[in-house]
Amino acid sequence: MIQMFNVFKNYDPVSPALIDISLHIRKGEFVFISGPSGAGKTTFLKLIYREELPTQGQILVNRRNIAKLPPSKIPYLRRSMGIVFQDFKLLNNKTIFDNVSFVLKILGVPVSVTKKKVFNMLRMVDIHHKMKSLPPQLSGGEQQRVVIARALINDPALLLADEPTGNLDPELSMEIMRLFEEANQKGTTVVVATHNPALIGCISNKRVIMLDKGRIVRYY
Amino acid sequence: MFRAIKYFLREGWSSLWHNKGANFLSIAIIIVSLYVLGVFLVLSTNFNHILARWSENVQVNIYLEENLSEPALLYVQERLSILPEIEEFVYISKQEALQRFHTLFPSLRTLPDDIGGNPFPPSYELKIKKEYQTIDGVKRLASSLQRLDGVKEVSYDLQWIERLSTVMKLLRVIGIFLVGVLVFSAVSTTSNVIRLLAYARKDEIDIMKLVGASSWFIKGPFLVEGMLQGFIAGIISIGILYLSYRLVSYYLALSYNLLFGFLLFTFLPLEYWLGIISGGTLVGLMGSFISIRKFLRY
């Protein structure tokens, strides 16, 4: 699903964010990207959904070289993914419901189907009672759950989650990880970036890639 | 597809409503340019009417040499009956011409005698067929008549029509120029307004891109917003145009000024209304299209 060949990423010349990353994440895997803050986890994910391009090296997503992807194809790449952004990226002037249903609107899903699906999804992350609120009216943890709902709503082939439980209490974190695991069992490839080792423990069938200062330091 | 258009309409309309202030600016400038366009259209429509009406009354007279022989006269007559432009012709003899003069100007009764006899040449009055009642047509006919043997002079009263059509040509040039300038400024105003709105929503646009919205999906509402600006402006400008037309024709009627009373006897036909409205919509669409392109580079 994801292959990287000697990937480097430099935001500036002196301190590279990723150094010589080569790896292969297979379809159906559940992978953790771990490591301390600043290790390059977010950058790693951004390369996959092509918000950033590698400075050097090749990245294949679904066997396609995404550096060579024409701009008009980028939306299709992203539609096949669900992304939990570290900084949420919710539309602040749209309701919670509209934020989540937006993804389905892009896909052209009929309104009647959308309504039901979004409501069920919001219930799964326990935020359906705030459906009509705007994101700024929600707490960090609540917003995070909305982002997770948005990422899962289109049954993505690939789920990229950046610190998805950073604002959640341990109990809810477990609940969310269970949701991810469920999606994984239904065929979604899951990549979770986290600096929280406790989170990794709650998934049994997983792989962990540990980053530090932009390098892969452990791989198991 | 349908769903997307519905979404664009809803979003575009709500943004238009939400940003009344900025949108008002571009609506106003589109109104001004469409209004000016409309004024020129009204004027030229009416001028065209007048031209058509006046051309119907064009009369061509040919004056013959004095003392034409019978065969020469017959020759002229024969030519006149062959020419396709001529609907009918009437012969006015020297005598008849003099008689007309007497009835028209009874007080000058003695004038012909004073200057030594009947000064009026024999002539033909021609009526021109409708399809040849154009300036060029009449001129061409006149010059071919001029070449006939036995014809001394050809006269036709085209001056007014010629003047009017010169005015119209001038008007058209000024109109095209003015409307061009105004349309340009309307497009650029709309594009700036939409750019401003898009800039204010840059974060939102970026998020939409990140969750997989295609550039058309993001553009849609902005394009609709621009089109709505133009559409609304088109309707308003026709409204204002009609009001000012009524007002002006009311005052012209009051002033009993025949020439100008003539000038405004019809408003624009429906096709022009639709043209103005779709022109406005196009202006708005172009403005927003130009500005939104930049925001959507991936």
Ligand SMILES: Nc1ncnc2c1ncn2[C@@H]1O[C@H](COP(=O)(O)OP(=O)(O)O)[C@@H](O)[C@H]1O
């Ligand atoms: N947009 C950016 N511009 C410049 N430097 C950046 C940018 N994003 C991240 N970095 C730098 O790259 C390194 C890795 O950052 P990041 O990928 O966010 O790490 P993590 O997600 O593991 O905390 C950090 O040193 C960070 O300062």
Ligand SMILES: [Mg+2]
């Ligand atoms: Mg990070």
